[in-house]
Amino acid sequence: MFIVLEGIDGSGKSTQAARLVSWLRSLRGGSGVLWTREPGDWTRGKALRQILLEGDLRPPPSELGLFLADRCEHVTSCITPALLRNEWVVCERYCDSTLAYQCWGRGLPRRIVEELFSWCHFPRPDLALWIDIPRERAMERLEARGE
Secondary structure, three states, X not given: OEEEEEOOOOOOHHHHHHHHHHHHHHHOXXXXXXXXXXXXXXXXXXXXXXXXXXXXXXXXXXXXXXXXXXXXXXXXXXXXXXXXXXXXXXEEOOHHHHHHHHHHHOOOOHHHHHHHHHHOOOOXXXXXXXXXXXXXXXXXXXXXXXX
């Protein structure tokens, strides 16, 4: 099963993912669960993660292109192999985050972005969980972490 956790920064995705992964592993004898995140959680993805999270990319299609490249590598090297091994996959952020940030945040056409997802053959999650939290509370959490 492929499970995705979505939410704004500071919403608790990592905390809830840790709890979910721990519970799933307890059900599966301690293994058979991949915990991953986007962007950059694949063998050579740290450089892309740094560019995406700290960079100031212009125009918006440049940012989208890097997110899609990162996801293609992530899906190919991590997510799909785990699913083929009948593992559960828990991923922090996925396609819904791209829609939120690149379409509604940066103004890119949703139809085109979704066509690119289809063209790239990204697997669809079996379950997507959205963690809803007031922006003010998320900001308090980020400030407490020094971010």
